[in-house]
Amino acid sequence: MVSYFIGGSLGTWLASLAWQHYQWGGVCFVGTAMGVLAITAHLVFGRKIKKI
Numbered sequence: 001m002v003s004y005f006i007g008g009s010l011g012t013w014l015a016s017l018a019w020q021h022y023q024w025g026g027v028c029f030v031g032t033a034m035g036v037l038a039i040t041a042h043l044v045f046g047r048k049i050k051k052i
Contacts, residue, residue: 007034 011034018026 018030
């Protein structure tokens with residue numbers, strides 16, 4: 001839950017900065033970048049499925 005909260009608050013903070021400087025284009029970029037980061041972390045650090 002701690003990492004979930006940190007991710008949410010970091011995303012909100014970055015999106016507010018992006019809105020202040022770049023409006024919707026910046027907010028969409030932040031959302032896309034966070035999604036790509038999450039997928040990359042999942043693929044790199046995800047659990048390996050053991051074959052029986």
